[in-house]
Amino acid sequence: MIMPQKPVVHVVFNTSAAGSLRWSLAHMGLNATVIGLPDDLSFGPIDPPAADIRARWMEDILGFERQPDLEQETDLFWSRATGRDIAPVVWVCRQSAMEFAGFLEFVSRIGDHPFRVVDITEVEFTRRSDGSESTTWRAGSFGQVPSDSIIRARLLERQTTLTGRELQVYRDLWKRLRAENAAFRVAADLGLHSEPIRYFDKAVTSHVTDDWEKCSLVVAKILVALWDDGLHCGDLVLWSRVRALADEGVFEMKGDGVRMRNSSVRLASGTG
Incomplete structure (x- = not known):
């Protein structure tokens, strides 16, 4: 008796990337399910990795x-992603701490259930044919890859399976990171590292001047500088550090202090 094939579910650790992948698969005429993790395991406690904590x-x-509904949506994601009634295809870019951390949690949960992986970390993408540039580029996260690039790079054909050794390396890494239980997980040198709450403070401080500037502009400049150094971080994390340093008296802030676009910041007197 031939057993029916399990339905394929594409598992993504970036909700923006999940939307792009859905469009790409539909454009290719594939009726496939795509689920995206709404949680971000690159910061906050991960031992245990509970969304509510x-x-x-x-x-x-x-x-x-x-x-x-973050906790309920996260629990639903994991229930679907690791269900034994599906054939998961997992997408990840190990340059993104968020995606890499989500991937490691998936590997730790999936046990011996088979899955395939599309790792885009070292994929060389080409510029659009109508663009003025002809150079290639690499993505800092799957969420940065446009829908048409997913198709043109034929990423769906890059599915592979991990060896037992590779799985164990990933599980050992996640076990160590969970034990360290640091404030941040940072992707660098194709690895994931634990870092303290003040890890981004030097970058934040270097982009605040003696002149008042909109906090949204300051955070944008910090993001670009970090990306140029190969570090990828969310804007809300950086905004939290701007506010924390203002609370400590390193910066002066005016505006509502809640929204970046409604707040301005400068170095406090005597710190410049």
């Missing part, structure tokens, strides 16, 4: 507003 940490330490 991390949500409270984000409120208390980073000043984030709690996302409604």
Whole structure:
């Protein structure tokens, strides 16, 4: 008796990338399910990696507003992603701490259930044919890859399976990171490293001047500088550090102090 094939579910650790992948698959005429992890395991406590614990940490330490239904949506994602009734295809870019951390959690949960992986970390993407540039580029995250680039790079054909050794290396890495339980996980040199809460403070401070500037502009400049150095971080994480340093008296801030676009910042007197 021939057993029916399990339905393929594409598992993505970046909700923006999940949307792009859905469009690409539909454009290729494929009726496929894509699910995206709404949680970000690159910051906050991960031992245990419970969404509700991390949500409270984000409120208390980073000043984030709690996302409604985050815990329920996260639990649903993991239930679907690791279900034994599907054939998962997992997409990841190891240059993104968010995607890499989500991938490691998936590998730790999936056990011996088979899955395939599309790792775009070292894929060389080409510029659009109508562009003025002809150079290639690499993505800092799957979320940066446009829908048409997913198709043109034929990423769907890059599915592979991991060896037992590779799986164990990833599981050992995640076990160590969970034990360290640091404030941040940072992707660098194709690895993932634990870093303290003040890790980004030097970069933040270097982009605040004696003159008042909109916080949204300051955070954007910090993001670009970090990306140029091969580090990828969310804007809300950097915004939380701007506010924390203002609370400590390193910066002066005016405006509502809640939204970047409604706040301005400069170095406090005597710190420039």
